[in-house]
Amino acid sequence: MSDLRIQYDEEMVGASHPTKDDTLNRLALVEADTDGHGTQRFLKVRASAPATAAGEGVLYAKTAGGAAELFYRGEDDGQEVQLTAAGLAAAAPPGFLSGLAPSLSAVNQLTLSGGAVDIAGALCRLEEAAAKDFSSLAADAWLYLMAAAPASGVVLGVGNLSLTATAPAWDHGLAGYYDAGKTSRCLGAVRTDGDGDILPFICDGGWFMLADALEILSTTSPATTMTALSAGLPAAFQANRLVSLQGYIQKSGVASAGLLVGHGDTTQSSGAALTLARQAVDGQDGGGQGLYFSNASGQVKYLATSEAAAIIHLRGFRLPAGLAR
Amino acid sequence: MIHAYDPATGDLRGVCQGPSPEQAADWQAKGLTVLLGPAVSRERYNYLGGELTAKLLLTLTADRAVIAADGQDQAVVTVTAASTGWSDPEPPAEPEPLYPASVAVAVDGVGQEVALTQGQGTLAVAAAQPGRLSVRAADQVAAYDAGGLEIEAR
Numbered sequence: 001m002s003d004l005r006i007q008y009d010e011e012m013v014g015a016s017h018p019t020k021d022d023t024l025n026r027l028a029l030v031e032a033d034t035d036g037h038g039t040q041r042f043l044k045v046r047a048s049a050p051a052t053a054a055g056e057g058v059l060y061a062k063t064a065g066g067a068a069e070l071f072y073r074g075e076d077d078g079q080e081v082q083l084t085a086a087g088l089a090a091a092a093p094p095g096f097l098s099g100l101a102p103s104l105s106a107v108n109q110l111t112l113s114g115g116a117v118d119i120a121g122a123l124c125r126l127e128e129a130a131a132k133d134f135s136s137l138a139a140d141a142w143l144y145l146m147a148a149a150p151a152s153g154v155v156l157g158v159g160n161l162s163l164t165a166t167a168p169a170w171d172h173g174l175a176g177y178y179d180a181g182k183t184s185r186c187l188g189a190v191r192t193d194g195d196g197d198i199l200p201f202i203c204d205g206g207w208f209m210l211a212d213a214l215e216i217l218s219t220t221s222p223a224t225t226m227t228a229l230s231a232g233l234p235a236a237f238q239a240n241r242l243v244s245l246q247g248y249i250q251k252s253g254v255a256s257a258g259l260l261v262g263h264g265d266t267t268q269s270s271g272a273a274l275t276l277a278r279q280a281v282d283g284q285d286g287g288g289q290g291l292y293f294s295n296a297s298g299q300v301k302y303l304a305t306s307e308a309a310a311i312i313h314l315r316g317f318r319l320p321a322g323l324a325r
Numbered sequence: 326m327i328h329a330y331d332p333a334t335g336d337l338r339g340v341c342q343g344p345s346p347e348q349a350a351d352w353q354a355k356g357l358t359v360l361l362g363p364a365v366s367r368e369r370y371n372y373l374g375g376e377l378t379a380k381l382l383l384t385l386t387a388d389r390a391v392i393a394a395d396g397q398d399q400a401v402v403t404v405t406a407a408s409t410g411w412s413d414p415e416p417p418a419e420p421e422p423l424y425p426a427s428v429a430v431a432v433d434g435v436g437q438e439v440a441l442t443q444g445q446g447t448l449a450v451a452a453a454q455p456g457r458l459s460v461r462a463a464d465q466v467a468a469y470d471a472g473g474l475e476i477e478a479r
Contacts (some may be wrong), residue, residue, distance in 0.1 A: 179443075219329070232342040
């Protein structure tokens with residue numbers, strides 16, 4: 001770029017001189033029109049963020065991921081926010097999540113669709129579907145799928161994905177489920193069987209459904225008054241969830257028997273409960289399914305109308321904000 | 326998981342996800358012994374001897390599903406048993422199965438002992454009256470028979 005400043009050996013010439021070039025306004029006209037209004041703003045790449053004092057912020061360009069990108073820094077040397085990445089917006093509302101839907105593509109192999117996720121203020125992207133294999137997983141456990149922000153840039157790779165049994169926690173400021181260090185964001189959870197293999201599932205927008213339901217109760221001695229029972233949800237987001245349950249009841253010697261389920265905090269004996277399963281013929285299994293709410297402890301309440309063989313399965317649950325797509 | 330078993334019979338009466346203190350208290354109030362245990366199928370395990378134990382795995386197959394209800398015609402039920410602990414889907418390679426010498430099988434609720442050789446034996450089933458005959462493990466606490474089988478007498 002040429003140096004447009006007026007030099008010591010030039011004449012000071014204003015606008016509209018009949019024969020000479022305007023030297024006084026030459027520099028300003030690069031970014032402003034003749035009325036003084038700006039037309040554009042060029043930002044040279046800086047090596048680091050400018051310092052800011054109280055009551056001011058700064059926009060600047062800096063290299064990130066090998067390219068010049070736009071950044072903003074708030075007052076008092078505040079947190080840097082990267083606004084662009086590889087030609088796309090790099091900032092989004094806190095907690096933004098689009099795509100990155102997991103599916104089980106092979107034994108212990110998760111495939112995530114492409115998408116974008118806000119990880120601690122950086123809008124990170126998975127540019128195309130990616131598969132990752134997992135091994136040596138804990139048996140009979142909920143495992144949380146975590147995405148760590150890349151060390152540089154905002155493009156996610158399979159190396160940024162992990163499964164952990166450590167439950168993440170909701171962060172109010174970041175509007176997502178994060179690990180203790182707030183560097184990895186939870187994208188979902190999967191369940192393993194007794195061999196440590198991930199159970200087949202479907203993650204459909206706001207729902208997580210198990211292909212093979214998880215048994216949460218199997219008994220020949222069911223409660224006959226409303227009794228709280230763990231719904232078997234992942235601990236991190238078990239509270240106040242809409243859950244899909246299926247149940248069976250079987251008793252010989254009686255014409256009918258019922259299995260009722262209600263909200264985990266209901267104080268009513270059975271009036272607030274809905275029938276999950278009902279045996280209509282003596283001795284023959286009665287089955288059914290329904291939607292219920294867990295309480296803050298992740299529990300529902302149930303009762304059987306009489307001593308019988310009863311089974312309740314968790315089919316799936318509604319994903320909370322921060323995980324639903 | 327929370328397990329609840331009958332201390333008198335060793336029958337595993339309940340398995341549920343934890344924490345479920347109300348459910349545990351309900352079982353305790355009924356005289357069941359409540360403790361924490363692994364995720365297992367309630368139907369396939371018991372607490373005989375006070376320890377979680379895989380049930381005797383009993384496989385029942387019949388050469389015929391229908392017999393004549395004349396007291397003479399017979400179906401031959403093959404009884405295969407293994408007393409080793411096992412897991413789904415693959416049985417463990419070690420230890421070698423320890424076969425019981427005999428096992429009690431109930432035909433329409435009437436038990437009879439079936440002698441086993443290398444874990445296998447046979448049982449003849451006949452009926453003088455028409456109806457459906459259930460063939461089950463006689464001791465449902467000790468053995469798992471996956472529902473057993475039925476033979477129809479016509």
